[in-house]
Amino acid sequence: xxxxxxxxxxxxxxxxxxxxxxxxxxxxxxxxxxxxxxxxxxxxxxxxxxxxxxxxxxxxxxxxxxxxxxxxxxxxxxxxxxxxxxxxxxxxxxxxxxxxxxxxxxxxxxxxxxxxxxxxxxxxxxxxxxxxxxxxxxxxxxxxxxxxxxxxxxx
Amino acid sequence: xxxxxxxxxxxxxxxxxxxxxxxxxxxxxxxxxxxxxxxxxxxxxxxxxxxxxxxxxxxxxxxxxxxxxxxxxxxxxxxxxxxxxxxxxxxxxxxxxxxxxxxxxxxxxxxxxxxxxxxxxxxxxxxxxxxxxxxxxxxxxxxxxxxxxxxxxxxxxxxxxxxxxxxxxxxxxxxxxxxxxxxxxxxxxxxxxxxxxxxxxxxxxxxxxxxxxxxxxxxxxxxxxxxxxxxxxxxxxxxxxxxxxxxxxxxxxxxxxxxxxxxxxxxxxxxxxxxxxxxxxxxxxxxxxxxxxxxxxxxxxxxxxxxxxxxxxxxxxxxxxxxxxxxxxxxxxxxxxxxxxxxxxxxxxxxxxxxxxxxxxxxxxxxxxxxxxxxxxxxxxxxxxxxxxxxxxxxxxxxxxxxxxxxxxxxxxxxxxxxxxxxxxxxxxxxxxxxxxxxxxxxxxxxxxxxxxxxxxxxxxxxxxxxxxxxxxxxxxxxxxxxxxxxxxxxxxxxxxxxxxxxxxxxxxxxxxxxxxxxxxxxxxxxxxxxxxxxxxxxxxxxxxxxxxxxxxxxxxxxxxxxxxxxxxxxxxxxxxxxxxxxxxxxxxxxxxxxxxxxxxxxxxxxxxxxxxxxxxxxxxxxxxxxxxxxxxxxxxxxxxxxxxxxxxx
Numbered sequence: 099x100x101x102x103x104x105x106x107x108x109x110x111x112x113x114x115x116x117x118x119x120x121x122x123x124x125x126x127x128x129x130x131x132x133x134x135x136x137x138x139x140x141x142x143x144x145x146x147x148x149x150x151x152x153x154x155x156x157x158x159x160x161x162x163x164x165x166x167x168x169x170x171x172x173x174x175x176x177x178x179x180x181x182x183x184x185x186x187x188x189x190x191x192x193x194x195x196x197x198x199x200x201x202x203x204x205x206x207x208x209x210x211x212x213x214x215x216x217x218x219x220x221x222x223x224x225x226x227x228x229x230x231x232x233x234x235x236x237x238x239x240x241x242x243x244x245x246x247x248x249x250x251x252x253x
Numbered sequence: 254x255x256x257x258x259x260x261x262x263x264x265x266x267x268x269x270x271x272x273x274x275x276x277x278x279x280x281x282x283x284x285x286x287x288x289x290x291x292x293x294x295x296x297x298x299x300x301x302x303x304x305x306x307x308x309x310x311x312x313x314x315x316x317x318x319x320x321x322x323x324x325x326x327x328x329x330x331x332x333x334x335x336x337x338x339x340x341x342x343x344x345x346x347x348x349x350x351x352x353x354x355x356x357x358x359x360x361x362x363x364x365x366x367x368x369x370x371x372x373x374x375x376x377x378x379x380x381x382x383x384x385x386x387x388x389x390x391x392x393x394x395x396x397x398x399x400x401x402x403x404x405x406x407x408x409x410x411x412x413x414x415x416x417x418x419x420x421x422x423x424x425x426x427x428x429x430x431x432x433x434x435x436x437x438x439x440x441x442x443x444x445x446x447x448x449x450x451x452x453x454x455x456x457x458x459x460x461x462x463x464x465x466x467x468x469x470x471x472x473x474x475x476x477x478x479x480x481x482x483x484x485x486x487x488x489x490x491x492x493x494x495x496x497x498x499x500x501x502x503x504x505x506x507x508x509x510x511x512x513x514x515x516x517x518x519x520x521x522x523x524x525x526x527x528x529x530x531x532x533x534x535x536x537x538x539x540x541x542x543x544x545x546x547x548x549x550x551x552x553x554x555x556x557x558x559x560x561x562x563x564x565x566x567x568x569x570x571x572x573x574x575x576x577x578x579x580x581x582x583x584x585x586x587x588x589x590x591x592x593x594x595x596x597x598x599x600x601x602x603x604x605x606x607x608x609x610x611x612x613x614x615x616x617x618x619x620x621x622x623x624x625x626x627x628x629x630x631x632x633x634x635x636x637x638x639x640x641x642x643x644x645x646x647x648x649x650x651x652x653x654x655x656x657x658x659x660x661x662x663x664x665x666x667x668x669x670x671x672x673x674x675x676x677x678x679x680x681x682x683x684x685x686x687x688x689x690x691x692x693x694x695x696x697x698x699x700x701x702x703x704x705x706x707x708x709x710x711x712x713x714x715x716x717x718x719x720x721x722x723x724x725x726x727x728x729x730x731x732x733x734x735x736x737x738x739x740x741x742x743x744x745x746x747x748x749x750x751x752x753x754x755x756x757x758x759x760x761x762x763x764x765x766x767x768x769x770x771x772x773x774x775x776x777x778x779x780x781x782x783x784x785x786x787x788x789x790x791x792x793x794x795x796x797x798x799x800x801x802x803x804x805x806x807x808x809x810x811x812x813x814x815x816x817x818x819x820x821x822x823x824x825x826x827x828x829x830x831x832x833x834x835x836x837x838x839x840x841x842x843x844x845x846x847x848x849x850x851x852x853x854x855x856x857x858x859x860x861x862x863x864x865x866x867x868x869x870x871x872x873x874x875x876x877x878x879x880x881x882x883x884x885x886x887x888x889x890x891x892x893x894x895x896x897x898x899x900x901x902x903x
Contacts, residue, residue, distance in 0.1 A: 127503035128495060160495065173490070190489075197492055198514065199507035206511070210518050217485040217521075224889045225896075237888065238486045241881070245491035252496055 113147040124251045129196040133176045160251035169249050170239040174232050185230040190215050323347055327761065335719075335764065336505045342721050343757065345784050349732055350753045352462060356455045356739060357746035363451045364743050365424050367442050371435035381434040383817060392659035395428070395667040395811035414682060415589045416675035416742075425678070425744045427670040428812035445814035445824045449803070452740050456796065459736065463789050470782030488513060516618060523617045538615060545610050549628065552606055556599040556632065557639045563595040564643035568665075592676065593683035596636045600730070604629045604723070626722055630787050633730045634794045637680075637737065641798045644673055645806065660807030660819075668812035670741045673802075677738030678745065684731050685752045692759050696767040716769040724760065725784050728753065729791050736795040740802070 116135050125131045135146040138156040148156070158164060159172045178185055179192045191211060198204050206214065222230050222238040230238075239245050319325060324347055332340035371380035412418030416426070423429060435442040492510050497503050530538070570588045607628045611621050648669045651657045656664070666672055702711055735749040804822045808815035815821045829840055842848055 123498040124495075127497050127500050129493065129503075129507075177490070194489060194514070197489065197507070198511040199504070204507060204511055206514065206518075210515065213518050213521070214485065214489075214514060217518075218489055221486045224885055225892050233892075235490075237885070239490060242487045242491045244487055248491050248494045248496075250495060 113141060113149045114153075116146040116148075119148055129200070130176055133179065137172065137175045157251070160249070162250055162252075166240065166246060167236065169245070170236045171232070173239065173245075173249060174235045183231070185235065186228065187215055190218060190230075323350070324757065331761065331764070333499060334501060336509070338721055339719055339764065341781050341784070342724055343761070345725065345781070346728060346753060346757050346760070348466070349728060350750055350757070352459060353732075353735060353746045353750040353753065355458065356735075357744070357750060359455050359458070360451055360739060360743045360746060363447050363454075364430065364444070367435045367437070367444060367447070368424065368430055368432055370437065371432060371442075376437060378435060378437045380432045380436065382431060383433045391655060392663050392667075392810040393816070394663075395809075411586055414679070415586060416678040417589075421671060421675070425742055426674045427741050427743075428668045430743075430814045431812060431816070433814065433817065443828065445818070446828050448743075448814050449821060449824055452799070452803075455739065456736070456792070456799070459792055460789075463785055463792065467782060467785035467789065470785060484517065488517070520617055520619065527617075542614050545614055548610060549607065552603055553632065553635070556603055556636060560592065560595050560599065560636055560639045561643045564592045564640055565647065567591040568644070568647045590679060590683060592640055593680050596640065596680070597683065597687055599636055600633050603632045607632075622722075626726075626783075626787075629722075629726055630729075630790060633726055634733060634791055637730070637733060638794065638798065640676070640680075641673070641737070644676060645802075648672070649806065659810060661809065663809075663811070666809070668809050670809055670813055674738060674741030674745075677734055678742055678748075680734050681731065681738065681745065681748060681752065684727075684734070685756070688727070688756055689759060692763045692767075696763050700767040716767060719764055719768045725787070728756070729784075729788050732788065733791040733795050736792060737798055740799055 116139075119135055120126060120131050125134065128134070132146075134156065135148065138152045138159075139146045139148050140152055141147045141149075159168060174185070177189060177193050179189045180186075185193075194211060194214060195205055198206060205211075219228065219230070222234055224234050224237070324343075328340055328343050328347070331343055368380075370376060371378040408418055412420050420426070421428065430444065430448065432444050435444055488510070494506065497506055567588050570585075604625070607625050611625050614621075616624065648661050648666050650662055651660075656662055661669055696717065700716060703716055731749065731752070735745055738745045802821070804820060807819055808821045810816050815824060818824050818827065829837060832840070
């Protein structure tokens with residue numbers, strides 16, 4: 099229950115602060131929790147708070163019935179850490195660090211990271227410009243067998 | 254001048270727009286295709302709705318059945334806390350408990366129950382004990398010591414541990430089943446035939462059950478083993494399971510992702526290194542490998558020889574005492590357990606040596622793990638074979654003419670099947686004792702030491718990891734003993750069931766309190782398949798001693814259901830001779846060459862057909878893969894064209 103009792107009447111218009119969103123069980127163990135809040139929040143203050151509409155948007159994208167195109171579109175926005183519209187080396191590095199854990203010893207060392215990013219770009223960068231844009235990303239996702247089953251949240 | 258990134262952005266936007274529009278187009282196409290389904294005929298609609306309701310019924314039935322599953326909650330909690338690799342070990346243990354229980358039910362209901370019913374005359378039954386004809390009288394003398402005269406109280410636990418004394422004449426061992434036929438009202442129950450057929454039945458049942466379970470794992474393994482097309486992208490972009498809500502599970506997932514990425518990168522580096530090897534390097538590596546394999550063979554022969562000597566010594570000491578006192582008395586417990594001790598030591602030392610040697614052989618990590626495991630499996634299973642072989646060499650050793658008339662050493666082994674059953678019983682009990690002792694006297698003190706003593710070397714040693722493959726090999730070794738031993742000791746599966754039942758709880762407690770989680774998370778699907786493959790190897794290796802014993806070695810004439818036959822197998826031809834002539838002709842026809850050769854040819858044809866089918870599918874997969882590569886090249890070409898076409902717009 100994210101909303102305190104007294105605000106239930108104006109549930110439609112109130113915005114929940116980010117700290118409370120992150121207490122949701124579905125999000126609290128997720129390494130991409132901050133990016134998810136940033137992507138789905140429509141708040142003008144940039145404080146990543148979410149209204150009911152934003153919350154619905156998030157759940158609908160992560161639901162089973164969302165199409166793969168919508169999911170890959172939003173996945174691209176979530177993985178784009180610097181919000182520049184492409185996944186460059188820095189974004190991929192951030193992504194891999196999120197996957198392997200937040201502590202120092204769980205990260206890959208720089209040589210391994212370099213090798214991994216090279217391999218990823220080799221597999222997905224079609225126009226060989228060193229970054230992955232949306233269509234390249236969607237192309238890779240469409241051939242990935244695990245994406246549909248992992249990119250979903252079941253309440 | 255604008256920064257290059259800013260100039261590239263609108264071009265990328267345009268390319269993205271193209272992609273997005275294409276996506277929308279395909280979206281609409283799919284919607285139209287799905288709309289067609291609404292106009293199906295009434296019959297098809299009824300079929301679909303009935304299929305849906307049947308599916309609901311099946312799902313609910315499956316859910317109800319899953320509540321009856323043994324240890325469902327325990328295994329679920331283990332999976333949540335320790336990951337799917339360790340959970341697969343416990344599921345495997347549960348499978349073995351069930352398998353042993355079913356085998357016990359089989360043996361009990363078809364062999365033990367009729368014997369007991371007819372011996373005690375329940376349900377107005379009686380039994381036939383046909384006296385031996387045309388067999389030397391000296392072969393039929395069998396006087397187990399049993400409970401004769403004054404027995405010291407400490408002989409009871411000793412008997413319990415070694416299967417001699419009062420246990421020898423119970424239904425636990427082969428020697429109890431001396432009935433040739435049981436009469437239950439008017440129905441004649443042929444016990445020797447039932448004994449043999451039940452043995453074949455439980456072996457076949459185990460084989461079919463294991464194959465059925467491994468088929469699911471095999472399909473998954475086939476799919477995963479293929480060189481993944483874009484494994485890195487798949488692992489990075491679709492690696493995180495967004496359904497994880499538990500922090501522990503999240504930590505496990507982080508760790509397993511890190512491990513997977515690291516091992517994949519390492520494999521790639523190693524492949525590069527192997528490809529870069531010069532001729533001189535290759536020569537050096539291969540000669541080193543040959544040398545190390547010779548060392549492995551030497552270690553193996555050392556193990557086998559020591560087991561052989563231990564068995565001969567142990568059997569010699571037991572028999573020496575008996576010849577002196579003219580009755581078979583119990584000898585020292587240590588001497589009795591000597592083969593088990595030597596086998597357990599060999600099973601412990603050999604894998605350590607192998608894991609040291611494999612590091613010098615410079616293989617890729619995945620191959621290293623597999624080769625070490627194969628070697629350990631071979632050591633464990635071959636040790637049992639060597640034990641049986643040495644037992645048989647003792648049993649069939651015949652120096653005198655009288656002995657040759659019986660076919661086996663009648664003085665020392667009047668009822669040799671019970672002896673073999675006792676050895677298997679001792680192995681099983683000793684295995685159980687070792688598991689309990691290691692947990693009590695090694696794991697718990699280690700945990701106490703690590704918790705309360707903060708000196709450097711202790712902390713560096715730390716807690717022990719839960720080695721999944723070691724534990725699995727341990728229980729497979731126990732299961733192979735059970736399979737071989739059930740023929741000689743029909744109630745052994747019951748003991749095995751209870752043993753595995755208790756081992757489950759011991760291992761669970763040990764895991765929760767004294768182990769640290771493994772640094773190398775293992776994929777569950779491949780582990781499941783691997784466990785079942787090794788279990789299958791154990792079963793096939795159990796066929797061999799049983800087959801030799803049933804068909805080749807003369808059965809003892811002093812005890813057991815096969816006293817009146819030359820070998821245990823001889824009861825089958827004897828029964829067939831009693832069938833009507835028509836049925837006899839059919840059975841002889843099936844066993845003759847005129848049937849076997851065409852049958853074999855048909856089987857070969859079917860196999861070739863399936864191999865050709867698999868080859869054709871593989872070729873199609875290759876072609877589709879090439880098409881995908883071409884498609885990406887086409888896309889690359891199109892994107893270039895688009896960016897070129899947009900240049901004049903800037």
